[in-house]
Amino acid sequence: MDSTALHDLLERVRGWQPFDGCALLDDVAAVLDDVPPPEEDTAQLAERLSGHLARLVTIVVASEAEQDPIVAQLVVRARTLHADLLPCGRQAAIAHLRRLGWTANELHDRLTVIRCLKEAA
Incomplete structure (x- = not known):
């Protein structure tokens, strides 16, 4: 590898964050609870759940788990x-958060069942 390729690799390693199943489950619990999260936490939760989904999709692609229907x-x-933006309005935003949470939870569970991930405690 030349120095540019090594530098790029180093930057990618520095920016890498491991998948944290416990953090995902905490965020899922926060949005699927009977009591909706506070309005001031909505945008941050949406961002974190989108990040969890992106990491899960990356795991799917890397492990070729997309073969499972x-x-x-x-x-x-x-x-x-x-790809969807957080909608305006409290009810629409909560509905979006819950869709993010359900999808992240279902994908995490399925990847655990097919042994692409270990079960988070």
Whole structure:
């Protein structure tokens, strides 16, 4: 490898964050609870859940888990939700957060079932 390629690799390693299943489950619990999260936390939760979905989709692609039809459907849903902006209005934003949460939870569960991920405690 030349120095440019090594530098690029180093920057990617420095920016890498490991998948944290416990953080995902905490965020899912926060948005799927009977009591909606506070309005001031909505944007931050949406951003974190979108990040969880992006990491899960990356895991799917890297492990070639998209061959599983359920995973393939969840990936389509995850990509669509990831691309959507947080809607205006409290009820619409909560509905969006819950869709993000359900999709992240279902994809995480399915990847655990097919042994692409270890179960988070």
